[in-house]
Amino acid sequence: MRKKDVKIGLIGFGTVGTGVVRLVKSYQDDLLKQTGTTIQIERILVKDPLKNRPLSVEGKRLTTDPTAILDDPNIDIIIEVMGGIEPAKSYIQRALEKGKHVVTANKDLMALHGDELLHLAEASGCDLYYEASVAGGVPILKTITDGFSSDRITKMIGIVNGTTNYILTKMSRENVPFERALEEAQSFGYAEQDPSSDVDGLDAARKMAILASLGFHTGMNVDDVTCKGIRNITVDDLAYGKQLGYTMKLVGIAKRDERGIEVGVEPTFVKDTHPLAAVNGVYNAIYVYGEAVGETMFYGPGAGELPTATAVLSDLVTVVKNIQLGITGKNKSHTYTEKILKEDGDIYANFFLRLIVQDKCGVLAKLADWMAKEEISLEKVFQKPYATDKNEAELILVTHSASKKSIEQLLSKLKQSDLIHEIKSCFRVEG
């Protein structure tokens, strides 16, 4: 039977929760026309009911008691925008067990326990949607599950963390120091409660695990994703990149071929001609390569109140439509690809190396010899004087495609040599 009024329990009233309340209020008419029901936010769970909030709601709607939402039989759908693993996981489990549908923006939880929760949702005949968990306002999950259902995705390269993209853009365009750029990202509500998960790449790794699971139809865990953050990037690295026609991005790369699957997040030099190089500030983009369609790219704000709330609301509309049609509990993804993770010897890329070396005859020849032994060939090299009093030079090298394993073996040889005084940086180059 079609419902005339759908009641929501909102868990969390911070950046995203505030956006959800604003949009439900201002789009009530559109929501009614699309779904045939009014949508009411019945109760809102918060930690501190006395906190000053940018948006006021009637006092009685706020609660600190989760059972006031989870055990209320009038509430049809839970929107979880609180974040973290616990108690969010227990709340979602309880909601599903009670027959409530769930929409969440929680990538930490979905990357770690998504499979278990999706099974529970299916068993309970409930919907569980999580579009906002990847790339904020970019509707990428629906795109890869529905839009690409007739194709075979072999590669996804994503700028999926707004905070780090904001920081890198500020550092490279305006020379703003790292710490100040991070503070700005926090003030806009882009960063996680603990921003080290943004800066150290974990947030992007969680999103890439979700994307790879859906895009490759396999069960990827966050532990399957290699992960490096942007903490050690210097303004000098960015400047050398610029000189070579590269832009630094924190990029998630998911690829599959006949040897298996690789998924990793790391600071990467993207060639300026690649469409991802033009994605700046809090914007995210996911480049998706489908065997049949070829290259595609999806772009938009990756964080922030209203962009993220649009993704939550679009899931909400889907759930309400499913309720009206009596087809809830059927959105579990299909996993039929065997998860074979590639070894480092099977992962190929071009690499950028910045070395401080002894400035004397034969160093370059020795380096070329070590590289040849690892089957690494050079695409570009240039040298600059470094500390002339110590007779040092700075060498910038870009390799042709080489395996990650051979680069790691080369780096360990360089570390042992007296000719190489310091390995300043080593980045993947994409594009």
Ligand SMILES: NC(=O)C1=CN([C@@H]2O[C@H](COP(=O)(O)OP(=O)(O)OC[C@H]3O[C@@H](n4cnc5c(N)ncnc54)[C@H](OP(=O)(O)O)[C@@H]3O)[C@@H](O)[C@H]2O)C=CC1
């Ligand atoms: N911010 C963004 O741009 C994006 C965020 N997300 C995800 O959305 C979720 C929410 O993020 P965001 O809105 O930024 O987070 P905030 O920190 O701004 O808000 C969290 C909200 O949850 C409430 N809360 C936290 N812990 C508890 C608890 N134990 N019991 C009851 N209430 C609690 C807080 O209450 P109180 O207000 O009283 O402190 C607050 O209202 C996270 O999973 C995040 O990763 C996804 C995409 C983008």
Ligand SMILES: N[C@@H](CC=O)C(=O)O
């Ligand atoms: N902290 C995240 C928020 C959205 O997922 C980001 O910066 O992208």
